[in-house]
Amino acid sequence: xxxxxxxxxxxxxxxxxxxxxxxxxxxxxxxxxxxxxxxxxxxxxxxxxxxxxxxxxxxxxxxxxxxxxxxxxxxxxxxxxxxxxxxxxxxxxxxxxxxxxxxxxxxxxxxxxxxxxxxxxxxxxxxxxxxxxxxxxxxxxxxxxxxxxxxxxxxxxxxxxxxxxxxxxxxxxxxxxxxxxxxxxxxxxxxxxxxxxxxxxxxxxxxxxxxxxxxxxxxxxxxxxxxxxxxxxxxxxxxxxxxxxxxxxxxxxxxxxxxxxxxxxxxxxxxxxxxxxxxxxxxxxxxxxxxxxxxxxxxxxxxxxxxxxxxxxxxxxxxxxxxxxxxxxxxxxxxxxxxxxxxxxxxxxxxxxxxxxxxxxxxxxxxxxxxxxxxxxxxxxxxxxxxxxxxxxxxxxxxxxxxxxxxxxxxxxxxxxxxxxxxxxxxxxxxxxxxxxxxxxxxxxxxxxxxxxxxxxxxxxxxxxxxxxxxxxxxxxxxxxxxxxxxxxxxxxxxxxxxxxxxxxxxxxxxxxxxxxxxxxxxxxxxxxxxxxxxxxxxxxxxxxxxxxxxxxxxxxxxxxxxxxxxxxxxxxxxxxxxxxxxxxxxxxxxxxxxxxxxxxxxxxxxxxxxxxxxxxxxxxxxxxxxxxxxxxxxxxxxxxxxxxxxxxxxxxxxxxxxxxxxxxxxxxxxxxxxxxxxxxxxxxxxxxxxxxxxxxxxxxxx
Amino acid sequence: xxxxxxxxxxxxxxxxxxxxxxxxxxxxxxxxxxxxxxxxxxxxxxxxxxxxxxxxxxxxxxxxxxxxxxxxxxxxxxxxxxxxxxxxxxxxxxxxxxxxxxxxxxxxxxxxxxxxxxxxxxxxxxxxxxxxxxxxxxxxxxxxxxxxxxxxxxxxxxxxxxxxxxxxxxxxxxxxxxxxxxxxxxxx
Numbered sequence: 003x004x005x006x007x008x009x010x011x012x013x014x015x016x017x018x019x020x021x022x023x024x025x026x027x028x029x030x031x032x033x034x035x036x037x038x039x040x041x042x043x044x045x046x047x048x049x050x051x052x053x054x055x056x057x058x059x060x061x062x063x064x065x066x067x068x069x070x071x072x073x074x075x076x077x078x079x080x081x082x083x084x085x086x087x088x089x090x091x092x093x094x095x096x097x098x099x100x101x102x103x104x105x106x107x108x109x110x111x112x113x114x115x116x117x118x119x120x121x122x123x124x125x126x127x128x129x130x131x132x133x134x135x136x137x138x139x140x141x142x143x144x145x146x147x148x149x150x151x152x153x154x155x156x157x158x159x160x161x162x163x164x165x166x167x168x169x170x171x172x173x174x175x176x177x178x179x180x181x182x183x184x185x186x187x188x189x190x191x192x193x194x195x196x197x198x199x200x201x202x203x204x205x206x207x208x209x210x211x212x213x214x215x216x217x218x219x220x221x222x223x224x225x226x227x228x229x230x231x232x233x234x235x236x237x238x239x240x241x242x243x244x245x246x247x248x249x250x251x252x253x254x255x256x257x258x259x260x261x262x263x264x265x266x267x268x269x270x271x272x273x274x275x276x277x278x279x280x281x282x283x284x285x286x287x288x289x290x291x292x293x294x295x296x297x298x299x300x301x302x303x304x305x306x307x308x309x310x311x312x313x314x315x316x317x318x319x320x321x322x323x324x325x326x327x328x329x330x331x332x333x334x335x336x337x338x339x340x341x342x343x344x345x346x347x348x349x350x351x352x353x354x355x356x357x358x359x360x361x362x363x364x365x366x367x368x369x370x371x372x373x374x375x376x377x378x379x380x381x382x383x384x385x386x387x388x389x390x391x392x393x394x395x396x397x398x399x400x401x402x403x404x405x406x407x408x409x410x411x412x413x414x415x416x417x418x419x420x421x422x423x424x425x426x427x428x429x430x431x432x433x434x435x436x437x438x439x440x441x442x443x444x445x446x447x448x449x450x451x452x453x454x455x456x457x458x459x460x461x462x463x464x465x466x467x468x469x470x471x472x473x474x475x476x477x478x479x480x481x482x483x484x485x486x487x488x489x490x491x492x493x494x495x496x497x498x499x500x501x502x503x504x505x506x507x508x509x510x511x512x513x514x515x516x517x518x519x520x521x522x523x524x525x526x527x528x529x530x531x532x533x534x535x536x537x538x539x540x541x542x543x544x545x546x547x548x549x550x551x552x553x554x555x556x557x558x559x560x561x562x563x564x565x566x567x568x569x570x571x572x573x574x575x576x577x578x579x580x581x582x583x584x585x586x587x588x589x590x591x592x593x594x595x596x597x598x599x600x601x602x603x604x605x606x607x608x609x610x611x612x613x614x615x616x617x618x619x620x621x622x623x624x625x626x627x628x629x630x631x632x633x634x635x636x637x638x639x640x641x642x643x644x645x646x647x648x649x650x651x652x653x654x655x656x657x658x659x660x661x662x663x664x665x666x667x668x669x670x671x672x673x674x675x676x677x678x679x680x681x682x683x684x685x686x687x688x689x690x691x692x693x694x695x696x697x698x699x700x701x702x703x704x705x
Numbered sequence: 706x707x708x709x710x711x712x713x714x715x716x717x718x719x720x721x722x723x724x725x726x727x728x729x730x731x732x733x734x735x736x737x738x739x740x741x742x743x744x745x746x747x748x749x750x751x752x753x754x755x756x757x758x759x760x761x762x763x764x765x766x767x768x769x770x771x772x773x774x775x776x777x778x779x780x781x782x783x784x785x786x787x788x789x790x791x792x793x794x795x796x797x798x799x800x801x802x803x804x805x806x807x808x809x810x811x812x813x814x815x816x817x818x819x820x821x822x823x824x825x826x827x828x829x830x831x832x833x834x835x836x837x838x839x840x841x842x843x844x845x846x847x848x849x850x851x852x853x854x855x856x857x858x859x860x861x862x863x864x865x866x867x868x869x870x871x872x873x874x875x876x877x878x879x880x881x882x883x884x885x886x887x888x889x890x891x892x893x
Binding site: 063066067070071073074075077078085088089091092093096097098099100102103105106110246247248250251253254255257258260261264265457459461462463464465 | 725729731732735744746748751752753756787789791793794795796
């Protein structure tokens with residue numbers, strides 16, 4: 003029997019217990035919670051508390067954090083192809099605290115992978131997998147795979163470009179398993195196409211099946227851990243201690259440190275901005291959100307999350323082996339490695355076996371680390387390579403066009419030189435690959451920023467989803483369409499400064515570069531930068547420029563009537579005073595609806611009269627109500643307006659535009675019977691709007 | 706010896722020094738601090754709806770005056786307005802319904818919200834057109850929205866501000882009122 007008197011129960015002589023104590027007694031009598039607490043806290047730690055035992059606890063803590071943040075995220079997430087990105091955008095950018103919630107979930111997931119590796123390493127090095135703890139070790143390995151499964155499925159849920167493309171790769175790899183692969187893939191993605199059911203299934207896996215299984219296994223894992231007791235690292239030099247409070251303190255400090263690191267990753271950019279005196283946009287703190295998933299856009303920046311990068315790189319080892327190589331790299335070798343790990347408790351029965359296990363684990367982790375480093379080096383190589391040393395090789399490469407015979411001739415048939423140069427060419431190749439990745443990453447950032455800007459419009463996101471909005475945005479689609487359909491002839495370059503075309507964002511994306519830099523020199527049709535504005539018209543009416551590459555210089559109209567007029571008639575100061583020409587320029591910009599707001603009405607009227615004049619522009623061009631017959635020169639009624647641009651892109655051979663004297667421009671909106679036109683009306687609208695600079699700008703930026 | 710008593714004994718036998726107390730306190734504080742950020746972030750985001758504002762009341766064009774027969778019988782009209790649902794913006798969508806009614810020869814229009822003031826169900830016209838009835842709890846209202854006692858509804862149907870523009874367009878100040886209370890209090 004108990005020698006300890008129960009205060010408050012054994013009569014009036016016992017000292018009075020506080021209210022809390024009484025409540026505790028009441029509950030303990032009915033639940034026995036004290037015994038449970040005691041069982042949980044007073045576990046003997048042989049040799050006393052040690053830092054090396056904290057990893058398991060930090061993992062449980064990380065998982066609890068994911069559970070808490072995940073449940074709250076769940077309260078705002080919507081799993082469908084038309085709402086996933088949108089709801090994550092809303093969490094990240096519109097909900098109070100959403101950025102912090104998502105940031106913790108995102109980075110704690112990454113911390114968890116690191117902690118997993120540390121826990122595994124500690125268990126293997128300490129030989130904690132040995133009898134009688136084999137089953138618990140196996141459970142741990144299953145738990146590890148469940149965690150990695152949650153990481154993989156969670157990556158897709160925002161339905162942004164990077165998650166989407168990474169998941170396509172991952173599910174396609176599952177599809178190469180012989181026999182059952184295609185069925186597995188179809189089951190995982192919920193059909194043949196990635197869409198609503200891919201998301202609902204991934205979400206159910208991520209937030210239901212996998213964590214449910216994990217909790218069940220974790221309970222057994224912990225129960226077995228308590229059953230066998232803590233496996234102490236030998237030799238034991240200090241006296242035993244209790245789990246509570248010594249080991250708990252170490253565990254708690256480690257947990258706090260993990261959380262501090264996660265918060266640090268989220269908040270450091272904010273602190274930096276604060277110190278620099280900049281405004282902090284909380285929406286851009288924490289986890290990234292890319293542009294919405296678009297199956298129609300190439301995405302060269304597709305990479306798995308960093309902890310899967312080693313697998314991604316490992317597959318490259320088998321390059322050239324085809325599907326067999328992928329099967330080996332993605333399924334067989336990882337499967338074998340897991341197999342060896344499962345056998346570790348048995349291998350470890352022998353002393354040498356234990357050493358093998360430790361070496362194997364270190365080898366696998368080290369190999370993964372090396373592969374990760376290799377992958378990063380390949381992607382970011384262009385950042386740290388000395389480009390100056392490659393300039394000569396680049397020049398030679400451009401000259402010889404990669405032709406072996408030409409190269410040999412250029413190097414005087416010196417085998418040593420040729421071999422050295424080939425090595426340099428190889429380096430160049432690596433730089434090109436890396437640069438392509440860096441460019442794509444940069445472009446992805448620009449696209450993401452634009453999508454987020456668009457989502458913040460007062461009209462919000464259309465019911466069909468964000469992708470529709472992005473696809474109808476002239477600012478993002480214009481450059482793509484222009485590059486695909488127009489840039490083979492036309493340039494789009496600021497002739498004054500040769501800066502990237504979009505000065506709004508002042509970005510230097512690959513798309514910009516394609517449209518600028520050397521583009522003007524190579525172009526064979528007019529530079530369309532600021533087409534419709536006074537600056538463009540001023541160049542056209544400049545005798546020095548009209549026959550240059552920015553206007554008619556590389557076209558069939560190089561010696562045409564217009565060039566002749568600008569070079570001979572306009573230079574006659576008697577008939578064309580400088581004020582007159584300026585008035586014409588301003589009036590033309592006004593016709594396009596792009597005139598400077600400061601342009602005086604009187605000047606515009608004067609210009610309009612000059613243009614319509616049958617002895618001046620009006621002798622060839624129709625304008626105002628001058629009734630000049632169409633066909634001899636483009637119609638200037640509504641010149642540069644949206645309607646006019648759409649018209650000329652649709653059919654430049656129409657009598658309103660160049661008619662029979664059209665140079666090489668295709669009729670993009672017209673097609674032979676039965677065939678589809680090269681561009682849809684919507685695409686032509688997008689190009690016209692982009693050329694005119696008409697797209698959504700947030701109110702704050704407009705000020 | 707019972708398990709219980711055994712526990713207490715071991716407990717009593719442990720050192721309870723000052724260092725031990727500090728260790729316990731530190732352990733609880735560190736562990737507690739570690740779980741604060743996810744909880745704070747979660748609750749912070751969860752409470753985010755409280756800071757959201759409704760669309761606000763404004764006059765919306767409903768119909769033409771001529772579309773409302775001047776026979777004193779209410780007619781149901783859809784309310785079309787732009788609507789924002791979290792991240793989605795809907796343009797010109799049916800967002801609710803109002804009853805409009807006009808007395809013989811009158812140019813004045815009376816507007817009633819179709820939302821029952823009791824629990825928010827959609828109030829319907831009874832088949833004969835003699836009164837309103839809510840299908841949920843049988844609240845009955847007269848054609849001018851008056852309460853027919855005894856009624857589960859704490860107040861008459863909510864009248865809405867209504868005006869007729871010069872071109873004959875009928876505009877209603879469409880807004881929602883809190884259900885279940887005697888007073889007519891606009892929802893924020």
